Amino acid sequence: MNITEGAELPPLTVTVTRENLVRYAGASLDFNPIHWNERFAREVGLPDVIAHGMLTMALAGRIVTDWLDDPARLVSYYTRFTRPVVVPDDGVGATVEFTAKVAKVLDDGTAQVAITAKFDGKAVLGKATAVVRS
Amino acid sequence: MYPPTATYEVSRAKIKEFADAVGDANPLYRDPEAARAAGFPDVIAPPTFLTVVNLEAINAIVSDPELGLDYGRMVHGDQSFAYERPVHAGDVLAVTTTVAEIMNRAGNDFITMRGDVRDADDALVVTVQAQLVVRGAE
Numbered sequence: 160m161n162i163t164e165g166a167e168l169p170p171l172t173v174t175v176t177r178e179n180l181v182r183y184a185g186a187s188l189d190f191n192p193i194h195w196n197e198r199f200a201r202e203v204g205l206p207d208v209i210a211h212g213m214l215t216m217a218l219a220g221r222i223v224t225d226w227l228d229d230p231a232r233l234v235s236y237y238t239r240f241t242r243p244v245v246v247p248d249d250g251v252g253a254t255v256e257f258t259a260k261v262a263k264v265l266d267d268g269t270a271q272v273a274i275t276a277k278f279d280g281k282a283v284l285g286k287a288t289a290v291v292r293s
Numbered sequence: 294m295y296p297p298t299a300t301y302e303v304s305r306a307k308i309k310e311f312a313d314a315v316g317d318a319n320p321l322y323r324d325p326e327a328a329r330a331a332g333f334p335d336v337i338a339p340p341t342f343l344t345v346v347n348l349e350a351i352n353a354i355v356s357d358p359e360l361g362l363d364y365g366r367m368v369h370g371d372q373s374f375a376y377e378r379p380v381h382a383g384d385v386l387a388v389t390t391t392v393a394e395i396m397n398r399a400g401n402d403f404i405t406m407r408g409d410v411r412d413a414d415d416a417l418v419v420t421v422q423a424q425l426v427v428r429g430a431e
Contacts, residue, residue, distance in 0.1 A: 173316065179314070179316075182313070182314045183314040183315065185310075185314070186307075186310045186311045186313070186314035186315075186345075187311065187314065187344055187345055187348065188345055188348055188349070189344070189348055203366065212369040212372070213341055213344050213369070213372065214314075214315065216341055216372060217315035217317075217339060217340075217341040218315060218316070220339065220340045220341055221315070221316070221317050224317070224319065224339070224340065225319075229331065230319075230321060230337060230339075230340070230379055231332075231333075231337075231378065231379050233340055233376055233379075234375070234376060235373065235374060235375040235376060236340050236341070236373065236374045236376075237371070237372070237373040237374075238371060238372060238373075239370065239371040240368070240369050240370065240371065240372070285371075
C-alpha cells in the first residue's frame with residue numbers, strides 16, 4: 160500500500176436505503192425518529208428521513224480500513240457533519256460517493272488521510288480525516 | 294462529569310450485527326480464527342462501533358433536566374475517535390462522560406461531550422468526542 164502524499168485510496172460508492180437505516184438503527188441503538196419516521200422528520204423541518212451521520216461516518220471509514228491491512232493502525236478518525244443524506248422511500252435510496260487520499264505524511268510515522276463524501280453533488284462530511292500509522 | 298455507565302460487554306454477535314449494518318465484510322469483524330491469526334484476542338469491532346456504548350452516555354446527558362436540551366432540535370455537529378487499540382469481543386467497557394464545552398453562537402447551543410472508554414483493567418481503549426448542536430427556536 161502506498162503511503163505517499165497525494166496517493167489516492169480506492170474509491171467507494173454506497174447506496175443507502177430505508178432498509179439500511181432501519182438495520183443501522185437497530186445495530187447502533189440510535190432510534191431517533193428522524194432516521195425512520197417521515198412524519199416526524201418533516202415536523203422538525205427536514206425534507207424527509209435522513210441517514211444517521213454515524214452511518215455515513217462508518218461507510219466513509221470503510222475506505223480506510225479496506226485499504227489498511229491492519230485496522231490497529233488506525234490512530235484516530237474525525238468528521239464534521241455538514242449536510243444530511245436524505246433517504247427517500249422510493250425503492251432506489253441515496254447514493255453516496257466516497258473518495259480519500261493521503262493528505263500529509265508526518266515525521267512521527269503517521270499519515271493523515273483526507274476523506275470526502277458526496278451526496279447529490281455536495282459534500283456531506285467536513286474535514287473528515289483518518290490518522291494512520293505507516 | 295457524569296458517573297461511568299454500567300459496564301458493557303462486547304459480544305461477537307453485536308460486532309457482526311454492526312458490521313452487517315454498515316456493509317463491512319472484513320473477516321476480522323466476523324471470524325475469530327482470522328482475528329487471532331492477525332494477532333487479536335478475538336474478533337475486533339469496526340472503528341465507529343463504540344457509538345453503541347457512547348450513545349447511552351449521551352442520552353443520559355441529553356435527558357438531564359439541568360441542561361434542558363431539546364432533543365427534537367438537536368443535530369450531530371462532529372464526531373471523533375482516538376484509539377489506543379481496537380475494541381474486541383470479550384472487552385468489558387465502561388464510559389466516563391464529561392461535558393467538555395458548552396457555548397452559544399448565533400442563537401444555537403453547541404455542546405461538546407467527551408467519553409473515555411476503559412477496559413476491565415482500567416486501561417484507556419478509546420476516547421470518543423461528539424459535538425451536538427441544538428438549533429435555536431426560529
